[in-house]
Amino acid sequence: MAVFVCASCRAALTAHLSQVALPVHTHHKYGHELLPALMEPGTYAVDPEPSGPPWRQWSEIGADEAEARGVFAPVPALSFGAPGAIVVAPGDTRGTVLIPGRCDGYCMGLDGRDGPNLACAQCGRAVATRIDDCSYWQALWLDPRAVDRLPDERPVHRTVDWETLVEDGQGTPPVEPPGVWSPRWEAAVGAALAHLLAASTGRPVAVPHGLLADTFGRALDALLPPGPPVRNVVLAGPGLPDPEPVSDIALVPRHPQTGASWQPSAIVDTVPLTADVWMHLAYPHDRLPVPATGGMPEGVFRDDPLPMHPWGPFRPDTRVFLHTLARLPAVRQPWLRGIHDRVSNRPYARPF
Known part of the structure; x- marks a missing residue:
């Protein structure tokens, strides 16, 4: 079990969570309707790949550099942001507020196009991106550079056989x-x-x-x-x-x-x-x-x-x-x- 806190002021930003595997449909988009939450309540997952800006086009990267990243065929672009983003269910967040001016979306909610749109309510540091627009699985992504993981003394959920x-x-x-x-x-x-x-x-x-x-x-x-x-x-x-x-x-x-x-x-x-x-x-x-x-x-x-x-x-x-x-x-x-x-x-x- 773990709790994620603001790296600046140590305020708690999530409930007590247990880690699970990253769902295969994490980055899947579907239709033009509201989708449910990506993560089950009480769980979190870590995306090992870099995410967010800066982005580089395939023509700028080249096959050798892409293969070093574990990509073996052309893709439109690759992120060169920080790896290790943490995804949680929106209902498992605590102590955050929306950042005015970063709440754009396509039609029904937030799509994260402006970068982190949630700040720590205690110190104001941008800590996460909430996504709940149509076509997207509803999720909240914690910036790995802005949060710390604190081990929780509660019993660890056992791995189900x-x-x-x-x-x-x-x-x-x-x-x-x-x-x-x-x-x-x-x-x-x-x-x-x-x-x-x-x-x-x-x-x-x-x-x-x-x-x-x-x-x-x-x-x-x-x-x-x-x-x-x-x-x-x-x-x-x-x-x-x-x-x-x-x-x-x-x-x-x-x-x-x-x-x-x-x-x-x-x-x-x-x-x-x-x-x-x-x-x-x-x-x-x-x-x-x-x-x-x-x-x-x-x-x-x-x-x-x-x-x-x-x-x-x-x-x-x-x-x-x-x-x-x-x-x-x-x-x-x-x-x-x-x-x-x-x-x-x-x-x-x-x-x-």
Whole structure:
């Protein structure tokens, strides 16, 4: 547990928080509507990459300097600000006030375009940027140069083991009212798709019918060459059988607290997938249906209410896909770099 305080006057700026992994949809933008909070109450995460100004265009950086930063394919620009920004839920902040003149946004709130827009209420130092405009996940970003982390004497939240996580966790449904694909799924699949392409080594792969085919299948068919599939994409994780060595690529859950991927006992290529999305794919009927009554056979389930159906085909998020792919060393291979450049030049072409 930790509390973040102003580096100048030591005033507390947050509630007592426990650290979790940075969500994969952190920098994801979606539609033109208000989105919920990025972080769960009582948690914080740290972005290891630099953020904020100054920004430098790709033409100014060059491949060697970008690779030293862990970026292996062209991106529009890179931040050369301070790394280590801390993100918390807006409701977990304490003792801050808005800075007049830094509260611009697109249409419904603040988007952080003017830099830090919150100051310490005690001493007036700019300490954080609140973002709550449309298209953005609501979040408050603490400036790592303006705050300090103080250890909290309260008991540390234990790391939940995989079995407990599956037993107690709630999978995120893929479709939201009134029939749109979940933005969390679009971001999670976009990131996993980049890893999956790298694991394929450019060869066709097959996915099983159903929701996995709906979310990954179209993209793999569009981005990889046609032909007989030589590898299979399977779900693997706690409570599921181990994948087959060599022939399978395993989609495994990414732990929401530690960010570590589940590791099968078999030697197999693994692709991390956000845990709440993985759990809905792996255990789709554990929590939504209710036991049937009134003459239905024992053990038969029904959906109550009926599951929603999406209006159109699933589209992985392009920005998350390109962001992830550009940071995989495998993208330096010509075939994968070709996919990166094709999607970058035509970001709204099939399957995006």
